[in-house]
Amino acid sequence: MRKIFTYCLIFPIAVICSQSFAQDAIYQIDERKINCKIKDITAKSVKYSNPANPGPTYSLDKSMLLMAFNESGNYIVFSGTDAASTSNPASFLNSNAKRDFDILITIDNEVIASQIDRVGDSDISYKKYDKAAASASSTPVTVSKANVLIILHRDGRHELLISPTDAATVLRTLKPKVNELLSNGSEPASQTSTLATTAVQVEANNATTAGVANFDIEEYRNKALQKIDEFGEYVNNVSNKTTPFEEANKAIELACELFLNKGVKAYVEVSNVFTKKKDKRLVRNYLEKLKLTKYDKVEVILANIEFVSDLKKGTDGNYYGVVTFEQKFTGYVDGKPIYSDLVKKHVTVVLKGYTTYDEGQAKEMWDVFLADIEVVETRS
Amino acid sequence: MRLLSLVVLVLGLQPCIAQDLLHYRNDNFALEVKQVDEFIERFNNDNNALIRKYIQKIDPKFKFERKQLLKTLFNSTDTTWNRADVDRFIRHVSDSSRPVYLSFFDDSWFAELHCTVLYKGKEEHMKLIMKVQREKNNASKWVFASAIANFLKLPKSADPVVSLNPMSHAVGFIALDRALNDKKNVRNYLPRGFESNTLAVFIQETRNNLLTIQQVNSITYHFLQAEGWIFTLENYNRQGRNSGWLISKLMPANGAMKFQYKNDILNLR
Numbered sequence: 001m002r003k004i005f006t007y008c009l010i011f012p013i014a015v016i017c018s019q020s021f022a023q024d025a026i027y028q029i030d031e032r033k034i035n036c037k038i039k040d041i042t043a044k045s046v047k048y049s050n051p052a053n054p055g056p057t058y059s060l061d062k063s064m065l066l067m068a069f070n071e072s073g074n075y076i077v078f079s080g081t082d083a084a085s086t087s088n089p090a091s092f093l094n095s096n097a098k099r100d101f102d103i104l105i106t107i108d109n110e111v112i113a114s115q116i117d118r119v120g121d122s123d124i125s126y127k128k129y130d131k132a133a134a135s136a137s138s139t140p141v142t143v144s145k146a147n148v149l150i151i152l153h154r155d156g157r158h159e160l161l162i163s164p165t166d167a168a169t170v171l172r173t174l175k176p177k178v179n180e181l182l183s184n185g186s187e188p189a190s191q192t193s194t195l196a197t198t199a200v201q202v203e204a205n206n207a208t209t210a211g212v213a214n215f216d217i218e219e220y221r222n223k224a225l226q227k228i229d230e231f232g233e234y235v236n237n238v239s240n241k242t243t244p245f246e247e248a249n250k251a252i253e254l255a256c257e258l259f260l261n262k263g264v265k266a267y268v269e270v271s272n273v274f275t276k277k278k279d280k281r282l283v284r285n286y287l288e289k290l291k292l293t294k295y296d297k298v299e300v301i302l303a304n305i306e307f308v309s310d311l312k313k314g315t316d317g318n319y320y321g322v323v324t325f326e327q328k329f330t331g332y333v334d335g336k337p338i339y340s341d342l343v344k345k346h347v348t349v350v351l352k353g354y355t356t357y358d359e360g361q362a363k364e365m366w367d368v369f370l371a372d373i374e375v376v377e378t379r380s
Numbered sequence: 381m382r383l384l385s386l387v388v389l390v391l392g393l394q395p396c397i398a399q400d401l402l403h404y405r406n407d408n409f410a411l412e413v414k415q416v417d418e419f420i421e422r423f424n425n426d427n428n429a430l431i432r433k434y435i436q437k438i439d440p441k442f443k444f445e446r447k448q449l450l451k452t453l454f455n456s457t458d459t460t461w462n463r464a465d466v467d468r469f470i471r472h473v474s475d476s477s478r479p480v481y482l483s484f485f486d487d488s489w490f491a492e493l494h495c496t497v498l499y500k501g502k503e504e505h506m507k508l509i510m511k512v513q514r515e516k517n518n519a520s521k522w523v524f525a526s527a528i529a530n531f532l533k534l535p536k537s538a539d540p541v542v543s544l545n546p547m548s549h550a551v552g553f554i555a556l557d558r559a560l561n562d563k564k565n566v567r568n569y570l571p572r573g574f575e576s577n578t579l580a581v582f583i584q585e586t587r588n589n590l591l592t593i594q595q596v597n598s599i600t601y602h603f604l605q606a607e608g609w610i611f612t613l614e615n616y617n618r619q620g621r622n623s624g625w626l627i628s629k630l631m632p633a634n635g636a637m638k639f640q641y642k643n644d645i646l647n648l649r
Contacts, residue, residue: 173635278595307430309417313519324414
């Protein structure tokens, strides 16, 4: 009862009901459905044609897809690396065996082989199907439609009573159980795992760089480190006693220029490995405060090792990465070191594309900006 | 000798040799798993992994084995590891015929944020569960998946017997306002088993400026990506080579157990 209730919370009020005819279908991550004929599934993409106009072949990146059904009702879920949750694409494409039973997937995680008599507005009437005996029980069972998530009809149609996103999660989780029933269409687990994981690797690699014109990872990396160095120099200037006040202000302005949108929303958070309290400021405020901390001389030694993460595309079209490195900071007064610490910095680096026009020709360019920074003091 | 020391260094078993501060830190820093992304690249034994570059720069002949690398990704200070499970997991993941790789874009991993918040002027602690959501054009973003906080749940009723009496309908439910004002016994007016959606309450209270995040104290990542296993990742921010983002817990889990884990531990209902 509790489970039923929880599911009612997950899939509330307006239950999305999607019923399809027996033909191939692809669900995209924005939950749009494409009725089609799937021609091939590669490590990277799904190729398909439009049954109404079978000439051209279209292709969609797998990272943009939730799942696909074929005309026999078998399915493949694209998200996830869990071997139990995915299928061998070849097996999926070749499985066209018809079943003589329907499959009901319920909110109690049950995968029921059945012969459905009636799908009503509020309930479903069926007879349990014994696969070994290849016969249905004579006793009809009625289940509330609210307790059923997905119906895989024997004629290959599928009916989603929840959103496609939720359905993909359920179908992936319950794939081993479904495979037991579709034993003709299942494949050895080892094959599944290898193919699934290979595909994910390719997906991940592509997702980091796709769509960036004139983009070079090494150039990005160098530019990112250069901007971080520049920021470090401005920090030195700001916190140095010998820097005239106006020059320090100018350094703050120039430092903010290094940040995305001039740093108006960029945070610098300072945490300490030994305490739980974190101090977070907008970058300009952080620099203004630094201006008040005066040393005759500051020395910043950058460790050689740095970790530059892969870039990931944000919904604003910019690419985001984080650079981690260590710095040793020493502040001197009267020639003597009065403060020293070793800090680990995580700096968000944003790759932003823009268009310039050269003699009327549009040229795609990109630049690197800094964003949120986390500074972890590791040792005094 | 250098090669031997590197091997031991990779395995994270040898106490550090005193060197100048920065050099000593360089070794630690190179071996520390500095970001979750670095954990993923080491877990996957990525050819471009920083650790490979660092060690092969010193010793070009050094041969990496995924099993060795995986061993270094466990928190070695925990003495309660089930060795058999760890060995089985490493064998499973590094099985060359069906290797397991992690993907940032997979939807079977979650970040559990341990947060300090200010709720109605009082400092409270709560957990937020985040997940990566893929978007159009290869974009992605982190989104709130659930919230876990006792103070956002409905409290137990103070008086179990007060309720809307069974003949309320006959008087046009005249006492509805009395029921809704009875804040100590809200549960009595709701169906048995009712649980409010904590994430919805969290968002509502944030929008009403009643709840503000003070800081994220720590993060635990839950990986449900590997078939048959669940493991968690925590940041061990300490000196030494076995530091940074390391596996803190490992448990065998079939599909049903993962489903249950999402429900019970991550509150993903």
